[in-house]
Amino acid sequence: MNILAVVGSYRKGKTIDTLIDKAIEGAKEGGGDHVHVEKLYLIDKNIEYCKNCMVCRRDDPDKPIAKCIIADDMQTIYPMIEKADGFIFGTPVNMGAATAIMKTFLERTCWVLAKPGKRPIRGCPTPRTTRKKMAIIIVSSGIISPVFRRWCDDATPLIKSFCACHLNAKVLGSLYAGGVERKGMDIYLDEAYKLGKKLVSCVQ
Ligand SMILES: Cc1cc2nc3c(=O)[nH]c(=O)nc-3n(C[C@H](O)[C@H](O)[C@H](O)COP(=O)(O)O)c2cc1C
Structure with a gap:
């Protein structure tokens, strides 16, 4: 089973990178030897x-x-x-949204992996692949705590819709690591690990 982890943070070894590593750890422990993970640092590309x-x-x-x-x-x-077969998407929430590198990556993938669909809206993107895939999403914010997520996180809905319309991927769960400047990220490590484990348990 192939898992692609897409890192949309500008910083290596910080919040998103670390939480993605934790999700990968969960995926590898949950799926054993047949889990192959590729980690893609958008910042290096x-x-x-x-x-x-x-x-x-x-x-x-x-x-x-x-x-x-x-x-x-x-x-x-x-x-x-x-x-x-499965994806881990991670991005800081900057100015309420996905980072510019994540957005650039999504735009470049848009019609390359999707085609204009017929329903429900003519021309709306539909995935080129018919293979059913799975995904998890991890986002972080410096200041905003999780209780305010629904008003301050446009990154997760964007990636969710990308998964559905472009990748044919069902989003199994998402983590909002909020307020990491005050609280740090350690309190979110366990949730990231569990999401990674869940991902591989659902991928065929
Ligand atoms: C340009 C910029 C805009 C940001 N906007 C927000 C924001 O709207 N809300 C927030 O809580 N944190 C904001 N932050 C803080 C980042 O979300 C936080 O540093 C990041 O989640 C940490 O991820 P990283 O450690 O992987 O870089 C912003 C940071 C930058 C650099």
């Missing part, structure tokens, strides 16, 4: 902005990966996403 050329959206809908004309690291990342 050359990922250009989408150019809105629409070559991907017009490409053959039967292709699992549509053509993207931008020659950068996304060309090697697309097959990694396509190959994965």
Whole structure:
């Protein structure tokens, strides 16, 4: 089983990176030897902005990966996403939303892994893959505590909808590590571990 962990933080070894590691630990302990995890640090990659050329959206809908004309690291990342059975997405909540690198990554994946669907809204993205996948989401915030999450976290709903419309992935759970500047992240480690374990228990 292939798990792809996408790190949308600007900092290695800090909150998101550590919580993702904990989820990976849970996944490996839950799934044993047949769990293969790839950790993708977006910050290390050359990922250009989408150019809105629409070559991907017009490409053959039967292709699992549509053509993207931008020659950068996304060309090697697309097959990694396509190959994965499960995903761990992690991003700090900056200005109430996913980080710019996470958003850039999502935009670049948008019509490459999805095609215009017919229902319920004509043209709405539908995943190119028919393989059912699973995902978990981990977000963190510096100041906002978990009780205010619903008003201050646009990152989780964005990634959730990306999972449904672009990856054919069901989101099994999400962790909001809120107020880490005051509380630290240690109180969230156990929840991250459990989410990782849950992920592999649900992936076929
Ligand atoms: C540009 C910027 C905007 C931020 N906006 C918010 C915010 O809206 N709410 C909040 O609670 N924390 C905010 N933070 C704090 C980050 O969310 C926090 O440092 C991050 O979750 C820690 O993740 P990391 O350790 O993986 O970098 C912001 C940080 C930066 C750099």
